[in-house]
Amino acid sequence: MRPGERVEVLFSSDILCPAPPRYEPGRSVIAFLSNGNGRWWTVGMSYGTRHPTNPADVDAYRRVVTAARDAQARSAPPHRKETANSEQEHLDWQVRAALHPATRWDGLYELSRGAAALTRAQRQQLAHGFTTQPSFDLTVAQMLTTLRGFPHKDFDRATANVLETVFVEQGAPPWISKAFDLLRERHGEKPEPRTPWYKRVPSKSPIEAKAEQARALARDWLSFKKRHGLKPRRLVFLAAPLVDETGGTLPF
Structure with missing residues (x-):
């Protein structure tokens, strides 16, 4: 990824267990991502997003x-x-x-x-x-x-x-x-x-x-x-x- 590049990450906020990754509007996030088949997803569910x-x-x-x-x-x-x-x-x-x-x-x-x-x-x-x-x-x-x-x-x-x-x-x-x-x-x-x-x-x-x-x-x-x-x-x-x-x- 390059600085300023926009990516779309697939995730679901409806899952309760295991805890899902959290992406909230207006909140900075450090995300650990992986990609394949043209898609990005969070590694390790909730472990993959830090705020x-x-x-x-x-x-x-x-x-x-x-x-x-x-x-x-x-x-x-x-x-x-x-x-x-x-x-x-x-x-x-x-x-x-x-x-x-x-x-x-x-x-x-x-x-x-x-x-x-x-x-x-x-x-x-x-x-x-x-x-x-x-x-x-x-x-x-x-x-x-x-x-x-x-x-x-x-x-x-x-x-x-x-x-x-x-x-x-x-x-x-x-x-x-x-x-x-x-x-x-x-x-x-x-x-x-x-x-x-x-x-x-x-x-x-x-x-x-x-x-x-x-x-x-x-x-x-x-x-x-x-x-x-x-x-x-x-x-x-x-x-x-x-x-x-x-x-x-x-x-x-």
């Missing part, structure tokens, strides 16, 4: 996409023999993507599953990246999972600031209980597994059950801060620049 909110987000995507393209070119014939450690290069790319909030989910999607052995330097990179540019979505829990067992006081403080902000601004989104318990773990606590709201209060409506769980989490958060003498500060809340069911808004 940047500022030029920095666009630049972040441009950097990681360019890095991925270059790595793939190096691993393809006739250069394949020259790139003996493509797995390490893939891991480096994931860490790089996880440093910026806009692409953090893309980097942590695999890292948070624990398949790769991160070096201490890479964990340090991730902790520093989150501390300097925190996010306020599912990637908080993913980052805590990825850095499990890696001590970093600045990261702990930054995470507490994020959770304080989210509790005030959003209440209790689905991922926050996981993030909260992982932070408790980092402070030496051993949280008991939480019962999901839909099993906890079966006799109540979903709205009532969710509200009760949110109140319980808020009480636990206050107690946790008191136990450890924490005084987290509220940050400027930056809502996830993503459409529902994509990237950092996916259920944990």
Whole structure:
């Protein structure tokens, strides 16, 4: 595609599951497309459309996409023999993507599953990246999972600031209980597994059950801060620049 070129992409907004790509009038979109038989379509359904909110987000995507393209070119014939450690290069790319909030989910999607052995330097990179540019979505829990067992006081403080902000601004989104318990773990606590709201209060409506769980989490958060003498500060809340069911808004 050339700059300024117009393309028509086939998609359906009526599909609910799997979540479809989202193209909204007047809203910028970074789309991952493929074509064939003279038609364009979105790769990976909802995964294939991202919605940047500022030029920095666009630049972040441009950097990681360019890095991925270059790595793939190096691993393809006739250069394949020259790139003996493509797995390490893939891991480096994931860490790089996880440093910026806009692409953090893309980097942590695999890292948070624990398949790769991160070096201490890479964990340090991730902790520093989150501390300097925190996010306020599912990637908080993913980052805590990825850095499990890696001590970093600045990261702990930054995470507490994020959770304080989210509790005030959003209440209790689905991922926050996981993030909260992982932070408790980092402070030496051993949280008991939480019962999901839909099993906890079966006799109540979903709205009532969710509200009760949110109140319980808020009480636990206050107690946790008191136990450890924490005084987290509220940050400027930056809502996830993503459409529902994509990237950092996916259920944990």
